[in-house]
Amino acid sequence: MMTFDSMKELLTYCDTYQKSIAEAMMDMEMEKTGQIRDDIFQKMKDRLIKMQEAVDAGKSDASTAPSGISGGDAVKMGAYMESGEALSGNLIPRAMRYAMATSECNARMGVIVATPTAGSAGVLPGILFALRDRDQFSLDALTQGLFTASALGYIIANRSFISGAAGGCQAEVGSATAMAAGVIVELKGGTPQQAVHATAMAMKSLLGLVCDPVGGLVEVPCIKRNVIGTSIAFSSADMALAGIESRIPCDEVIETMYRVGSEMPRTLRETSLGGLATTPTGEEIKRTLHN
Amino acid sequence: MEFQSCFDIIGPIMVGPSSSHTAGAVSIGTFTHELLGGWQPEKVRITLYDSFAQTYQGHGTDKAFIGGLLGMKTNDTGIKDALTMAEENEIDYRFSLEQGACPYYDHPNTSIIVAKNGRRDVKVGGASLGGGLAKIFLINDVETSIRLSTDDDLRSICNRLPMYMFTHKEREA
Incomplete structure (x- = not known):
């Protein structure tokens, strides 16, 4: 059965068949499921539309989350943009605004x-729709980008982890950002090798x-990390x-993420028993929420 | 290789805020709903372990489990109101929290659900693996390994379970 166990294997496949990472992932999905390309493509496009x-x-919702500790920042970012x-031009603030819009929507x-998780769902839509605005990418081109993202995330998830409880935020926003970097490269015409370096x-x-x-909320600091x-x-x-x-x-970096996550104390893996969660302000917010 | 498809990475389409603490929990709840014959429980006790126990309210994990037990899917916007709905339907539910690790399965997001209705009486162990993927590791004290992705047809998975997992009375149900 065709599968990609490592970035090295993925790149060998792309090189042998002269395919993009997105095309390689579609090949794997077709072989594994027996579904035709159009059906798989449409299913991914439906996710892009969501x-x-x-x-x-x-992006235009200024309301707060039920907790009252987040919300309204996407609107501020939009006005500033x-x-x-x-300072960072037109592209990055746009991506920031869209990422914030998505993560605020998640908090509500x-x-x-989930790309790959809900806690890290802001990064990919952020970069995709900012690129769309800048370069007029079609929805089909952006859907290709989601296949690129899924191939990179698939290898990361199987060799390491993508949940904060298992490996910390490096596994969530870290994985999402790593996937997004590769997507940008492939959408902008870079090679599969360049995408994997990104x-x-x-x-x-x-x-x-x-x-x-x-x-314990997916709001502070999660939204701004996205x-x-x-x-x-x-x-x-x-770069x-x-x-x-x-x-x-890249395979060694992923392996490192796994080792670092495995050595990370439990207090810093989505238990809200350490880090920003236990600052005086963090503790105060927690007391207010639970009363 | 727990992740098998591009849609395990890009997806599920779900209500927030957490794929492991919300979406995965909905799937475990929905699976239990199907195991109960596709009916709501009358009484349910849910034990949450470790990371699940620490952050369950903030992530809506309670709403997610109950929403699933009511038969909702991960993208159902009704999950927000699941607790109210359970009270309206007079479901006797209770959560208990264990700060330590689950004795049956080594993962920080684990749960044991004991649920019954007039037809069946079931015990389900479920772990949420991240990205909306879940694993059922226990059914009625029989160890198992059933991977649940949000695209799976949970009813047909339940219908294919071997009969030794159920008591005689349940086989009749």
């Missing part, structure tokens, strides 16, 4: 698409990130597209 709906719902004064118990560089920059949600993940994804993609390579091969 992602777009979450962005559209979230439209002022034309944003709205409908989102994935490695993005993941390296988030190694060790702990999962410390205040009050937002900032988009800028790390673009920086990593820019890869400039021809810069990760000195440590």
